[in-house]
Amino acid sequence: MKLFKMRGGVHPEARKADSSERPIRILPLPPLLHVPLQQHIGAPAKPVVRVGEKVLAGQLLGVGQGHVTAPVHAPTSGYVVAIGDHPAPHPSGLSAATVTIAPDGEGRWFEYEVPADPFVLAPDDISARAGAAGIVGLGGAAFPSSVKLDASRQSGVDTLVINGGECEPYLTCDDRIMRERAAGIVTGIRLIQHAVGAGHAIVGIEDNKPEALAAMRAAAVATGVQIRAVPAMYPMGWEKQMIHALLGREVPAEGRSADIGVLVHNVATAWAVQQAICLARPLVSRIVTVSGGAVIAPCNLEVPIGTPVQALFDACGGFRTTPARLVLGGPMMGQQIVRTSVPVVKGTSGVLALTQAEIGRAAPAPCIRCSTCVRACPVGLLPLEIAARVRSDDLAGAVALGLKDCIGCGSCSYVCPSGIPLVHFFNYAKGDLAAQARSKAKQETTRKLAAERSARMERIVREREEAAAARKAAKAAKEAAARAAATTEAAA
Amino acid sequence: MIAALISLTVLGTSLGLILGLAARFFKVEGNPLVEELEALLPGTQCGQCGYPGCTGAAQALAAGSAPLTLCPPGGRVVVTALAARLGVEADLSGVEDAGPRIAEVREELCIGCTRCYKVCPTDAVLGAAKHIHAVFSEACTACGSCVDVCPTEAILLRPAAPTLQSWGWGKPGLQPLAIAQGMAA
Known part of the structure; x- marks a missing residue:
């Protein structure tokens, strides 16, 4: 089938072979897990556990608040040892509200009800279950998936695009999950398709991942899910680029893909949906690529959410040299971090330790308008x-x-x-711009508060005057009555 | 001669009548610009600008007797909004770029006298007599009214601590210019 011509893009050196040929390993549990209450776009979750409480794997730690939000769950069984601030996986190095869990090593799961046949569930039930499982977009944006599913079902989408682009250099977590867990991903895709009522489902995979393409093609036989190779180019994994490459439709400026009848989810999100619906397992772990020139043995790890980044580097043999830069995500769009104590969160697709040679960059020179x-x-x-x-x-x-x-x-x-x-x-x-918008919103709030206060002050003054007037009137009436009584007495 | 007199008289009377009626029916109360400018100001009537409340400040702005940077709690956002409305270039050099500030009660000094919460224009101070007071940072405009009335100097205006939501990338340095100058030298 025809592919459509794309605009722009670059071809950075892929450097994927460092980690793509090793199977996914399961990382042993670290001594402490730091689970941030906000790992998604939207309002942070509100903790529902207390310090000292015993929790089981998959048990709810925090409930979502508001509309765009997601709950967080315990990655393993253990004890809640702290609820407070811990360094967040953010370039500022600031802290965020975090639930810290000491694993007990038993790994016992909290029992949720497992549906006998997930495909007989109502569409809105599937998105509700995905939302309750804390699923967010695992491609990196971490947008709550149930919100996207509900909006797409209501606005009506005809095509589900599954993003297996993984265009960022170094990252191979989607490549590995497609090679090793293709059947589960395809089931997840069919569940999402069922949840939004999309007629078509197309998986777009960059042509530099032939093994993943083959595995997905084998798993998708006779399911109606199409697997398509797209040219390797950055940013192919940007959803609007992927839609344009596969369907030739362009998302309007400042618009969303649902505006043109398309819903896009990442392959890892499809896997998480399958786990949440078929096995009733909330999102408590993810596949993370550990790579970069400073890492001795780059590979992909399945990591419980909340694991400190240091534990991932340790599992890959540690550092060859002192890294010049630590990055969460890919080298093009990832977030630089300043310490390795920050936890892995739902949106962490990779942790990179880059050497000076890899980031090497001369001081900027003036623009020569070469365009x-x-x-x-x-x-x-x-x-x-x-x-x-x-x-x-x-x-x-x-x-x-x-x-x-x-x-x-x-x-x-x-x-x-x-x-x-x-x-x-x-x-x-x-x-x-965001700071200006926040300042404006605050000004509106304080203006309202000031108006309410002045109304209240006026009311208090008025009530005091009224009370004084009433007292005066009562006094006058009393005096008049006394006078009248005196007159009657005198007359008698 | 008569015709000219009559026609000019009629003309004068009717035009005068029209002007008189227009003055009555299309009367504008006050300066409409003042109202528009007042809507752009924070509206907390804190008086930090030196004018009696935001209406006074708006009148001074409309008359051109006050600088656009008169409102400390408003900050850069208010200056740019006023400049856009008045069609003048905003001079941001006079605005403190310390970022947003909020009042903070030093608990070891607070005696719970309640004076601060009585003067707060936005009800941002929480407290009761003989209990330590606290400030709701979301409602505080850093107008400083509470600082002035505190008998023990327990209230300070501090820059608001950055949070994950409010943190942003700084402006990239202008090294290109420095290099260009160095090359020219």
Whole structure:
């Protein structure tokens, strides 16, 4: 079948062979698991356990609050030893609310009801179960999956696209899961298809993963799920790029894929859905690629959520040299971290320890307006122009040029011959816009509070005056009555 | 002669009548610009700008007698909004770029006198007589009214600590310029 021509993109050195040829290993339990209460986009979960409580694997630790949210579960059985702040997997190095669990080593599971035939479940029941299992997008964005399923079912999608692109260099966790767990993934895909009522399901896999393609093709025989190879290119794993490559449909600017009748999920998410629906196992572990030039034996590990990153490096033989940079996720869009005590969360697809040679970058030079970044941009923006506006603090101008459509893929920074940190400019500008929006929202709240307070103060003054007036009237009436009584007495 | 007199008189009277009626029916109460500007200000009437409340500040802004940077709790957002409304260039150099601040009660000094929560324009102080007070950071505009009335100097305005939600990347340095200058030298 025909593939459609793509816009922009770059071809960074893949470096996947370091970790792609070793089977997934299960990481032994670390002495402590730090499970953050917010591992997803949306509102953080609220803890429902107490310090000292015994929990079983898969037992609820925190319930989601609000609409866009996800619960978190205990990765193994053990005791809750702390609920408090722990360094978060975030470039700021700040802490976040975290439940710390000391595993008891028994690994006993909390018993949930397992459906006899998951395909007879109602569509909304499937998304409710996926939501209760704490499933979020495992490609990296960590958007709560049940919210996406519900919205897609309501707006009506015709095609389910399963993203097996994995275009980030170094990462091979999706490659390995497709090679080793293809049958489960295909069942998960069919469950998602059932949940949203999509007529077609297409899996897009980059053509640099022939083994994964073969395994998925074998598993998808006679299921109606199509497996398609797409050219290896970065950012093929960006959902809008994947949709365009497979279907030739373009998602409108600032729009969502559901607007054009498509729902996109990652292959690892499909596997998690299968585990949640068929086995009633909440999302408590994930496959993580451990790689980078500083790691002795790169490989893929199945890791309980909350495992400190250090334990992953230790399981891969430790460091060859002192890493120059630690990254969570891929090298193009991943988050730099400053310490290895941060935990693995649901959205952690890889942990990389990169050497100076791998990140080596000269000091930025002035822009020579060569427009290489324009050709590389998959969204069709003008990175050089937007960066120039951000540099001169003209955020309105940057927004007018499409700053909000920038996906931060880093293709422009990657190709820039002057080494200008273009995507850093965009991230700074997006953060500044968000800060302005927050400040405006706060101003609205405080304005309302001030208005309520002045109304209350006026009411208090009015009530006091009314009470005084009432007292005065009562006194006058009493005096009048006394006078009247005196007059009557005198008359008598 | 007569025709000219009559026609001019009629003309004068009717135009005068129209103007008189228009003045009555299309009367505008106050300066509409003041209301619009007041809507852009925080509306907490804290008085830090030196004017009697936000209405006074808006009047001064409309008259052009106050700088756009007059509102400390409003910060950069208010300055840019005012500049956009008034069609002038925003001069952000005068605005403290310390980021958002909030009031904080030092518990060891607070005597629970309740003066601060009586003056807080947004009800951001929580407390009761002879109990240590606390500040709701979500409602605090850092207007400083509480700082002025505290008898024990227990309240300070501190920069709000960054959280995972509020943290953002800093602006990349302007090294390219420095290199260019170095090459020219």
